[in-house]
Each structure stands twice: as C-alpha cells, then as structure tokens.
Amino acid sequence: MHGPDIQWYVVLSALLFATGALGVMLRRNPLIILLSVEIMLNAGNLLLIAMSRLHADEGGQVFAISVMAIAASEVVVGLGLIVAMGRRNVELDVDKLRTLRG
C-alpha cells in the first residue's frame, strides 16, 4: 500500500478525537459543541476506515457509513433542541442551563 502506514491514520484520528473532546469540554455554545461532537464521530469513522483498509474488510466502511447516518440523526435532534432554545429566547450558552444541579 502506498503512503503512510495505518498507525499515522490512527494518530490523526486520536488527535481529532481529542480536539473534539476539548471542544465539548471547553466551549459553551451548543452549536459549536454539536460540531465538536461531529469531529469526534468523524475521528471514529477515520479509525474504522483505516482499520477496514488494514484488514481488507468492508465491515469497517459499512460501519462508517452507518455512523454518518447516526451522526446526522443526532444533529437533527440537537439542532431541534437548539432551535427550540432560540425560539424561547434562551441564551445559547450551556453554562446558563443550570436549573438542574446539585
């Protein structure tokens, strides 16, 4: 196979995963948090596809495709919630959502 070995893909996906995780943990804008989640999922996808290449097994790619659909659905629900927040003039800041705590 041409190009870098699979391990580099793994490292890259790990980097992406961490980045996304940081985004979720540090940002307060729900939209950006959703985007970060997408990055994490895509990191997983990259890993899967790399591995399916490694083992020459389509399973990983199939998995990846389903994950895309899943990600899409999560986005749908998430955006629905965010829109609802907007509708109800709730500030788009997850730190403001603290009525439930303790």
Next chain:
Amino acid sequence: MHWLTTILIVLPAAGALIVAVAPFSSYWLGSFAALASLIEVAVWITAVSRFHFGSAALQLDQHASWFSDLGVSWHVGQYRFSVWFVGMTVVAMAACTIYGWWVGRTRGRAYFALMLLLTGAIVGVFTAQDLLLFYAFFEAMLIPLYVLIGVWGGSERLRATITFVVYTVVGSLLMLAAIVVFGLQQGTFDMTRMSPSTSTWLFLGFVAAFAIKSPLFPLHGWLPITYRESPAEVSAVLSGIVGKAGLYGLLRIAIPFFPQPVHDLRVLMLALGSVSLVYGSLLAFRAPDFRGVVMYSSLAQAGLIVLGLFANNSLGTDGAVLQIVNHALVSTALFLLAGMIERRTGTRGEFALLGGMARGRPALATLVMTVGIVSLAVPLSTTFAGEFLILAGVFQQGWGWAVVGAVAIVLAAMYMLRAISGVLHQDVGPAVSDSALDLRLGELAIVVPLVLCLLGLSAWPNLVAGRATSSAPVGWTKYAP
C-alpha cells in the same frame, strides 16, 4: 411436617392484611386485632400442649425449599427454649395490642395492622431455622416498628426513628454480610444442617447485630431517645420482646455455631455484659423519669443475660432463658404501667412531677409495687431464680463476674425502689390531681394477666428453666471452658 409453627407466624400476618382492608371503624378493627392476638395466644397454648419437652429435637417444624441453588428454605420449628420465646412474644404482644385498643390509637387501621405484622415477624425470628429466613424476619421487625414510633411517637419522634434505624440497620446489615459468607461456606442456609465455623470475623458480624438489638453497652445509643419517644406499648414491645431477638440470636446462632471464637472472645463478651449491667444500673439510678429507669434497667438486664449466655454452662444458659422470659413480662408490664401513669398525669413520667399516687389508688399501687419488686429480683420471685442461675453459672467462669452481678443486685434494689417511691410515695406530685383515677377495669385486664404469669412463674420457675436449653442446638458448648 407440622403446620402449627407456620400458623403461629402466618396468623397475625393474615390478621394484619384483613385489618388493612376491612371496611370497619377504627374501634372494630382494634377489637378484631385484639381478638386475633388472643387467638394467637390460644394457638401457642395448643402448640405447647403438642410439644414433647422430653425431647431435645426440633419440633413442630415445617420445611419447604424456597430457592434451591443457594440452599435457602422455609424452615420453621421450635426447640424447647423457642417455645418460651414464642410464648412471651404472643402474650406480651397481645397485652400491647389490647392496650393500644384501650387507649384508642388514632389511625387505627394502620396501627393495628402494624402491630399484628410485628407479632408475626417476631414469632418468625424465634422460630426460623433457616439463616436467611431468620434475617428476613429480623429485618421485617424493623419495618412496623419504624412507623409505629414515627407516627404515634412523641414530639422528638423523627430524631428517634432516625437514630433507631441507623443503629439497627448498621447492625443487621453487618449480619447480612456474615450470613451470606457463612451460608455460602456451608453450602446451605439451613441452621439445622450447618456445622460450626471458626471465623472470628463472622462471629463479630453476628454479634454486632445482636449486641445492638439487645442492646449492649457501647452500642445502646438508640435506646434512650427511642424508648422515651415511642408510645408506651411500643416501648414495651421494644424492650420486652424485640431486644430479646438479639439475645436469642446469641443463644441460637452466635454461640452454637462459633465455638472457637466464643471461647477466644468470651472474656470480652463477659466484660461487655458486666459493663452494661453496672452502667445501666447506675444510669437507671440517676434517671429523672420512670421510663428512664425502666429502659436503663433493661440495658442492665441484657448485660446480665449475656453474662449467663457466655457462662458456658447449663446453669448460665438455663438461667438466661428464664431471665429472658421474666424480663419480657416484667418490662412489658412496667412500660404499660408507665404509659398508664403518664396518661393519668399528662406528664412524661418525670419524678419531679409525680409522687403520692398510691393514696386512693390501691390497684395502681399494688401493681406498680408488685411488678417493680419482681423486677428487682427479690428472692422467691422468678427473676430471682433467673439471676441466681445466671450468676451461679458465671461464678464458675470466675468469681469476679458474679461479684459484679451481686453488686448490681444491690444497685437494682436502689434504682427500682427509688422509682417506685418516686411515683407512689411521699408527697403528692404537682402533676397528680385527684381526678387522676385508679386503674380502670380494662387496664387491669391488660396488666393483671402479665402479673399473674409472673407470680405463677415465681411459684414454679422450673417450668421454663427446667425445659430450656439442655436441648442443645448444634455445636452446643462444643468448646472447653
């Protein structure tokens, strides 16, 4: 295969269910509950008549598998001493239930259902021959008690329930851990088929629960507030019967199944017993109210009985059983009397407010005096017989223990006479008005039978002592003293 023991357990529970749903007024529910408790007594008498005191074996027993993979089963039955435990339970519970009916407790439906439920649970504790079943009943006792104290108790009842529950649950759960380990080691939970173990930790697990229930000295923190805040008849049940469940556990489980640990830790247990004995007596001597005296005296009695149990000879053990029965009757009667006095004077029984009640109230005076004197183990009384055997037994463990016991006898005389005089004698207390009547017929009907039981036993304590524990459960005194 015999149904009688099962009936003894199930009958009150069924009665409780009926009370819970029957569409009657509180009064009629109460009378039904009273009737049920009396029927329970009758059933017990039947059981005694069917019982062969000659044989040391388990009798009237019934065995049915509950779940087999861990060897747990519904196994109930009675040894010779169990009969007396059950007997004191049904009698005392009948008295307390009827008392509750007499004073007309509010929310009768709940109250009487719980009292009957409690009866069944306690009888179960004394007859269960399967360790897990025993634990189930042991815990089941707590449920009605918790509500009985919390709903019908005094002003501090919330704190009382919390304290009571914290202590009891801590103890019983340690025991649960011990039970699981012990049972799985043995491969069965059937006490009649278990063999002794040498594990000190298991022993301590059991002892923790029983010592809290009894209670013994360092672990009696729940006692003061609970006994003071509970309704009188519930205090009676607590100190008269429920506490005995702990002592029963020592007698039936902790001592027979753990000969080695018992042998190693006997001095510790005897020390605990004597400390409780003296400590309880001294505090009873200082207690400012009638209940205080009675409750600390029951702490002392528990200590004394533990001395007997760990005396490790037939004198001590038989005496312990006899004394358990005695104290059950005595302290039930005393707490009920305390309740009657408190109702008449509208006090919490403080001596500062009481006094001079003997004048013009011969029945009250006679009963308080009689029970009080029996409780301080005046010779020829059945309590004297019990204490005599216990101390004679522990004397053979070491004269020092018996000397402590003898000192405690003197202390007992001091605090009990103080209590009697504080209520009955000397100047009439500020809270005692002439309108405070003598005992009414209903109250007499409740207390007099208990007193008659005591007098009868005084005439023939051997009825219990001679038919107690020489029927040794497994592993009985398998260890060298």
Next chain:
Amino acid sequence: MANFLVWVVWVVAAFACLASALAVVSFSNPFYSALALIGNLALLAVLYLLLAGEFVAAGQVLVYGGAVMVMFLFVIAYLGDRTDESPWSGGPSWQVVGAVLAGGAILAEVCVVVGLKAGGLLSKPQHVGREFGTPAALGRAFLTDHLLAFEITSIVLLVAAVGGVVLGSHARMEGDARA
C-alpha cells in the same frame, strides 16, 4: 514516486484536517466553525480515498458536506446573532485544566498504543483487490452481511426525523403563541 505523491497528499490533508478541526473548536462565531467543519469533512474524504474508500468518501462529501452542514448553516442563520460567544470563559477554574489533562491523556494513551505497535501489525496492511470499497462491494455487504445494520440505520433516521418534527414544530407553535 507514487508513494511520494501519496505521502505529500496525506501530510497536507492530515495537517489541514487537524487545523480545520482546531478551527472548528476555537472560532467564536459558529458560522465560521461550521464552514471549517465542512473543510474538515472534505479533507477527511481525501484521506478516505487514500484508504481505498471511494464510496465512503463520496458519502462523506454528499451526506455531511451536503445535507448535515447545510442544516447547520440554516439553523445558525436562523438564530442569527444570538449565537456569538467568547470562546473560552466561564465555568469553574478546574474545568479547563481538567479538560486539557483528560483530552491529553486519551490522546497520549492512543499514541502509546500506536507506539507499541510501531512496525507491527499496523504496518502490514492486507492487500486489497480493485473492487474493495467500491459502491458495488459496499452495496453487497449492506444487503448480505450487514443487512440489519442497514435497516437499523434507516430506522434511526426515521426516529430522528420524527424527533425533529416534534421538537421543532412545537417551538413554532410556541412562537405563534407568543406572537
């Protein structure tokens, strides 16, 4: 030679991908973040191509770059200026530290794993045939081995659609009620 080209492509794509991811996380305006994510997805598609995933790459561009991101942009536009936010602020002080530590730890762990495997299994990819990763192959996989996965994916999409309707539509009614 081809190998070298692949290397170049990979390095560029990888770094750009990472950069765009970081951009997504750090832009203060979600609109730019969204755009950055589109780039990120496209670059990932490139990497998929290098991994012999033609169909996946295509799906990536179409599904993500197309549908999903458009939806994002639409919502952002719809919410307008209420979406701005100062990038890093608020929260308890330990939040940032903890976040960096945790994320770093996970990253480090994976890298350690890879390091342990260096030159091992991960360096010996199986040889793949020409039709590997083609739509045909994946379609066959979807219809045979992974039939259930296929079906479930569709179900999940349906559920999500219903959810979107429930949540969104209600919001509109709420708005009407206010108006």
Next chain:
Amino acid sequence: MAAAAWVTLALPLAAALAISFAGTAISRRVAGYVSTATTMGAFAAAVVAFAEMWGKSAAHRGAATTSWTWLSAGPYHFGLTLLADQLSVVMMLIVTGVGSLIIAYSVGYMDGEDEERRFFAYMSLFVFSMLLLVEGGNLLLLLAGWGMVGLSSYLLIGYYQERPSAIQAAKKAFVMNAFGDATMALTLFLLIQHTGRLDYGGVFAASPHGGAVANLIALGLLGGAVAKSAQIPLHTWLPDAMEGPTPVSALIHAATMVTAGVYLIVRCHPLFEKAYVVEDLAAGLGAATLLMAGLIALVQTDIKRVIAYSTMSQIGYMFVGAGLGAYPNAMFHLMTHAFFKALLFLAAGIAIHALAGEQDIRRLAGVGRLMPFTKWVFLAGSLALVGIFPFAGFFSKDSIITSALDHGWYGDVIYAACLAGAFLTGVYAFRLYFIVFTGEPTPFAREHFHRHHGQEGPASMLWTVGVLGVLSVIGGLLQFAPIWHPLSTWLDPVDRPLVAPTNAQEWVTSAIAIAVGLAGIAVAWVLYAARRVPVPRALPALEKKLYWDELYDAVWYRTSDLAGRALYALVEKPLIGGSIAAVTGAVGLGSRELSVAQNGLVRSYALALAGGLAVLAVVFLAVR
C-alpha cells in the same frame, strides 16, 4: 408432721393473698381478724407439728418433704423443700406464737388507719416469709425467705408512705439487707461450685474443711446474718426502721426477723465450725455490737429507738452465744428476748398510742401515773431485759455469758464485754423506765392523754401485752442451765454445743451478772429518778451514732450517685450520643460536597466522562 409444717406455711400466705384480692370487699377490721386467725391457726399447726415430733425418738424427729422442683438447671435441682426438725419447730412456735399475739395487738393499735387492710396483708406476708425462712429445707429457700422478710420489712417500715422519713428508712433497710442477700448468694454460688447441691445435709457433708473456701463460705453467711440482725457493720438500718408502726417494730425488729441471723448461724453451724476464725469473728462482732448499742442507747431520746438499740445489743449476746458454739443458749435467749422485747415495744406502743403517736421520751415523761398497767408490764419487761432473777432474761443471758468462759482468752475478753454490756443494759433500760413512767406527767402528756373506754388502750392491746408480760416473767423457767435444760436436750441432735461451762461458773456468772445489772439500775436511779447528780453531757459522737450513717452515705450512696451522674455527663451524652451525631454529620458533609461537584454544567459532566475514561485506560495499559 410434714402436713402440719405445710399448713403452718400456707395459712399466712393464704391470708395475705385473700386480703389483697378481697380489696374493699371486706371491712378493715375483718382483715385484721383474718390475719390474726390465720396466724393463730399457723401457731396451732406448729404446735401439732411439735407434738408429733415430740412423739418420735430423737433420731427421727427431723423430716424433709419436697413438694416440687422449684428450680433446676442441667444436673442441679433445687426443690421446694420444707425441713421440719427440732430447730425449725422451735422457730415456728416462736414466730407464730409471738406473731399472732402482736397481730392481735395491732387490731387495736392500727384501728382507724385508712389502709389497715394493706397493713394486715403485709403482716401476714411477713409471717409467711419468716416461716419460709425457718422451714426452708435448703439454702436456696433459706435465701428466698431471707429476701422475702427483707421485702415485707421494707413494706411495713414504709407503711406510712406519705412520710418521706419512713420511705427513706424503708429503702435503707432494704438496700442494706440486699448487701447481706448478695453475700449469701455468693456463698451459695461457691457451695454449688464445690458441692453441687444446696440441701442442708448434703452441703454440710460435702463442703470443704478449713482453708480459704470454707472461710469464704462462712464469711458470706455471716455477712447475711449481720445485715439481717443489725450487727456491726451493717446495723444502721435498724434504728431508722422504727419509722414503721410499733407492732411492726415489735414483730419484725425485735421478736423475729432480726434474730434470723442467729437462726442462720445455728442452722448452718457445721459450715461455721469448719471455719473457726469466722465463728470467733461472729462472737467478736456480737460483743462489739452489744457494747456499742448499749452506749448509743444511753443518749437516744426516742423511746422506740432506745428499745431498738437494746435489741441490737441483745442480739449481740445471741451472736456471742452462737459464735462461741453455745447454740441452745443462743436459741433460748432468742426466745425469751422475743417475749420481753415484744413486750417492751408493745407497752411503749400503748403509751405512744395513747399520746397521739408521740415518741420523744422528754415529752412522754411521767405517763406511768396515767397508765399503771402499762407501767407494771414495762417494768417487768425492763427487768427481764436487764436479767434480774427470776425474769426471763436472767436465765437465757447469763447462760450465754457463762459459755464465754469455756473459750480461752478470747472467751475471757468477750466475757468481760458481756458483763460491761449487762451494766449498760441496766442503765439505759431503767433510764427509759424512770424517765417515762416515774415522776410527774408532763403538760403534754396530761393534755394529749386520752382513755379508751376507760382503759389505757383497746382490749386487744391490753390482753396481748398481758400475755407477753406473763411470758417474760416465767418464760425463763423453761431452762436453767445448772439444774435443768430441756431445750438444750431437745436441740441437741441438731445443734450440739461446743462449750460446756461448769455449774460453778454458771452460779458465779449469774451472781456477777445480777450485780452489775443492779449496779446499772442504781446508776440510772441516781441520774434519772432521784436526780441526785446532773446528767453528764453525752458525747456528740454517741448522739451521732458513731457516724456510721455518714460513712455509708459517703462510701456507697454518694459514690453511686456521683458515678451515675458522671457516667451520664462523660459517657452517655458525649460518647454514646455524640458518636452517632459525628458519623451522620460526616456523611452529610460528604453529601453536600458531592452535590457541589454535580454543578449542572454539561461540560463538567463530559469532563467527568473523559476523565474516568482516561484513568481507566491508563490503568488497563499499566496492568494488562
């Protein structure tokens, strides 16, 4: 014989139960009659038993009958056994005889008390308990009776229950006797351990000879004896016990119960003979007590307390007798003492009754003129007490004193003490007599004295006192050691005396004793009747009864009181109560901390997830 013994025991109990359960159904007077009748019936039964026993040969007079096993444990069995033998039958006769007289007396004395029924129930209960004590066939029943008499004494001392002083006295009596019960109980444990049984015969046969154990056994029994018989050091309850009604003092604290200690020693003499030291100790205590009591009696001003101290001192004589091994003499003195001491109390009771319950001799002074009958019987009693020929005390006391001569130097010391005691007896007895019955009546006496149907008291009080008076005059003639001694012969199979003084000693001692007694009377006459010499100021120590009460108060009562308070303040509240508070508090604190961690920030939740994952993975990598 056995049947008669059982009847004797059962009748008083029946009376007690009947009176208690009848309650207000019977009139007060009926209660009195029931009690009297049953006690007399018991006396009759005792006489029957005695007669039957008389008919048998000396060897077969003792018989034990068991009704049922009262208590048993493992190999140990203690039956409800009655032992009717020479000794117990004597005690039965004394108890029931004197008892019935006193109860009959109290029908009149207690007339008008609002709780007479209770009184008579208690009295019958006491008679039952005393009979149980003397008839009990094993040590357990002895202990049972021992405690029961203590109980009934408590009840009767505290009969005037609205009187704090009475209640205090009652409690004091009970607690001090509880000490005695405790030591006896310990002895019984010791016996069980070493002999495995408690019936007299078996114990006497099997108990160890000499050595610490034997001494401990005897010592424990002695502890019980001194407590019950108010000997040093457990004597302080007796004077206070005078708070009870006078018949009670007569019956319990003069005639019967307090002499139980003597009975115990006489009954268990084999055990004591195995521990000579302790037996000598008993005699020594007796001697000490008789001296001390005599001294204190000199300065008491309460008529009943004076008699009470004289009782202590007389019992001291009995202890001397029992301790020296002169068992028959001790028993003889016990009997005569029962007569004349009961007489003294009852006579004093007449005076008290007639003068509105006044007991202070300074205010009772000179009532003799108002009540001659009482005066004469009291005189007879006093003479018997001092031991002037031919009154009862003379025969019994002197024989005890004499027996001391047969016991080496120790005996000689005790002999001296006894003679000194005889002198003191004369002084305090006639101090009392002269002050109360001679001279001019005080205004108080004149004012409060009221005749009862033209008599000094109700008939029931007078005739009983009369009978007792006769007994105290002639009762002594039953035995005169140098010449005839039927009682000793009767008791011989049970209690063979250890000492055998010569007749010469008897004569001489009697002479000396009478002499010192008369001397004492003379002194009293000089001081209190003729008033030739001013009465010397009494030592405060004597008035304070040698500070015994203060001692016990400090050593026992205050100690336990303080201990109780201290334990409550230092252990119960802070440790027992505080521990649970501390634990719950700690848990609650942790809970609040956790709820702070649950801060509602979704980002923190994600962080928790990531952190947990990171840790997990690190651990896995590390330990895989």
Next chain:
Amino acid sequence: MIHKPHVDWFALAPSLSLLGAAGLLLMVAVLVPRGARKPVGASLAFAGFVASGIWAAFLDDRSPHAAALVHDAMWRDRWGALAQVILAGSGAVAVLVSYRERMRDEHVAEYYALLSAAGAGMAFFVQASNLMTLFLGLEWFSISLYVLTAIDIDLIGSLEAGLKYLVVGAVGSATLLFGSGLVYGITGQLSFDRIATAGHAHDAMLVVGLAMVIAGLAFKSSAAPFHMWTPDAYQGAPTPVTAFMASGTKIAALVVTYRVLATAFPHDEHLWRWAVAAIACLSLAWGNIGALVQRNVKRILAYSSVSHAGFMLIAVAAANQLGARALLYYLIPYSAMSLGAFAVVAARERELQAPVTLRNLAGFGWERPFLGVSMWVFMLGMLGFPLTGGFIGKFYVFAAAYRHGWWWLIVVGVVATMISAYYYLGIVRAMYFRDTAELQLAPAGGSPPYDPLLTAGVAVALAVTVGSFFAVQPLIDVARSAANALPL
C-alpha cells in the same frame, strides 16, 4: 448475484412488533382526529409492548441454544429474550403511567411512537452481537430517549435535560465508537465471539478499546463517574419518561455490558472485572451519599438508580454464572420498583401541579393509602428489605461476589445500603410521619383526577416487587437458563 442471508423473523419479533406499533402510531398522528389520538395511541403502544413481551416469552421458550443470526449481527438466546420480557413489561407499565400525563395533545401520538421505538431499540440492543449493531442499537433507543426527555419542551427543565442528555450521550457514543474502532482494528473482527477467538488478549490496543467500550456502556447504565447526566435528565424529563428510562435503559445497558464483556473479552477478564468492581464501588458511594441531601424526590430516585447500577455491576464484576443469574433476577424487582416509585411521584405531581419534594410529600401516605403503601414498599425494596424482591436481589449479588471470593465487595455494598437507609426511609418519613398541619401545608387540593391506569400500573409494579420475593425459585430457574447462554 446476491445471496440474501436468511433472516429469523421470530428472533426479531419482539423488536419488530414494537417497531410496527411505532409505525402505526405515526399514522395515527396524521390520520386520527386529535381527540381520539390519546386513547388510540396509548392502546396501540400498550399492545405493542404486550405483543413484544409475549413474543419474547416465546422466544425464551424456543431458543434453549444460543445462535448467532444474520451473519453474527444478533444473538437469538435466552439471555436477550428474558431481558426483552422485562423490558416489555416496563414499557407496558410506562404506557399506563403516561396516559394521564399532562402533555401536548397534538404530539401524543408521536410520544407513544417514540416510546415504542425506544422499546424496540432496547429490545434489539440486548440481542446485538457485533460492534456495529451494538452501536446502532444504542443510538436507536438513545435518540428516541433524547427526544422523549425534551418532549415537554415548553418546560425549560425538560429542554435543558434533553440537551444535557444529548450532548453527554453523544460524547459517550463517540467514545464507544472509537473504542469499537480500536477493538476492530486489532482483531479485524466486528462480532463478539470472533473478537474473543481472534486472540490478541492483553494487547495494548485491545485493552484501550475495551476501556472505551466499558466507558460508553457504563455511561448508559449511569454508573459513576459516567453518571453525571443522570440526576439532571431524570429530574427534567417528564416523569413517565423518567420511569421508562430508569428501568429500561438500565436493563438494556447492564445486560449488554455483561454480554459484551463475557463474550468478546473473556481473556481480559482480569482487567474488566476489576474495572467494573471499581466502577461499582464508586457508583455505590456516589449514588448513596449524593442522595442524602437531595430534596427533590425524582432527583433522590435518580441518585438511587446510580447506586443500584453499582449493585448490579457487582454482579457483573463477579463474572460467574451466579453473577449473571443475580443480575437478571435483580433487574426484575428493580425495574418494577423504580417504575412504581416514579409512577407514584407522577401521581403526586399531577395533584400538586408542582415538582414533588420531600416537603410537599407530607401527608401523602394518609391521603392516598394505596399509593402511599406502594411507595413504602418500593422504598423498602430499594433499600433491600425483606418482603420485597430487592432483598433477594441484593442477597444474590452479594452471594455472587462472595462466590468469586470478593467479600470486600459485600462489605462495600453493605455500607452503601446502610447509608441509603437514610433517604429511602426519609421518603417514608415524609409521607407518613409529618402531618400536613405540622408544616402548615394544605392537604393536596381536593381529590386527584381518578387515574385507574396509573393505579393499575402501580399495582402491577407492587405485585412484581412483592411477588418476586416469594416466587424466587421460578424466576431464578428462568434466570439460570438465561445465564447459561453466556460463556461464563
């Protein structure tokens, strides 16, 4: 030429019947007039759950031997089937509880559709047998639950709960996904049993993947420290949804956790056993201690569900037949108790029109005897007192732990129970001991809307809770045969 794999519709029936119900409900949403939607929808969903339960029961009866279907996509075995039965039961009760919930009428049909869909997803999830179906099944019911949590959207609390649940849940599933990727990467296999047979035990990559998988699943079973979303989501969601989440999610997540760990990672048992034990202890500590200071009853119950996750994870950590048996048995009374408890809370909510706190629970026991007694029993059951299955469940869990020799787990569990006594009995205290006069509270306004369905649901829960105490033997037999399906 494509060879379509043979599909065992019978094995799929439990989830398919629910799926069908969901589909019908979607049609109801558009076709049936608004007024009739509620009864029709509820009855359809109820029928769906009942049908699913019946199918699952058949399945349990007919599949004594575990079999992998559709190219290892799913298992047909009793382990899954029994879990499906429990799930269906919880779902049915949840429907009963939901009926009177004050909810937006125009979406009531969708509500039931999503409920059924969630049920279907769980029913499939417990049968999943490869990483892909695992992930997909998880998302299937998770997404439905996100929406259900937020469905009462005009309540800010519901919205907030939904968003938190969604975000953290997405992170969790991403973690699971990445972990699956690693595992797939090292073994090249997706299906559990082949992962086990592929070797590579103790491999670094495998164990990191394992860690991530555990984290993802522990998140779903809301075990500490992955539980943080639980209290908020439970408190914010509509109470019937909370009830369903509390029982259903836990059943599915724990059953699957056990299956995945036992089937796919038997060679790394020494790792995950300790990990699960640690997580269990943490959950026990956090759940119980955290609940002590709570005042909102739903929140208390949420924390208690965390602690119960800890208890059941003890059974998982035991990793033996007894443990598997214990888990399945424990789930039965547990799901009944939590459903019942939340149902009672819902009833109180509806009569107070306000969140239920310990304070305004005062006097409830006397005003509503049946519900009060039921709540009492549920609390005792959660505390593990006799006369309820909770007691036997704890007993079995401890037994399993000891069977493995981990007595210290028993001690931890025991101590946790001691702590929990305070708040469980605290609820009883609130219901009975304080009379409303004492707190100057007016008794709840008038008589509540008569709600036979909710009462029926509570009654069923009560029957199961108490019945499982007496009928241990049959339940344990079923559980045993189910546990045999796992390679333990």
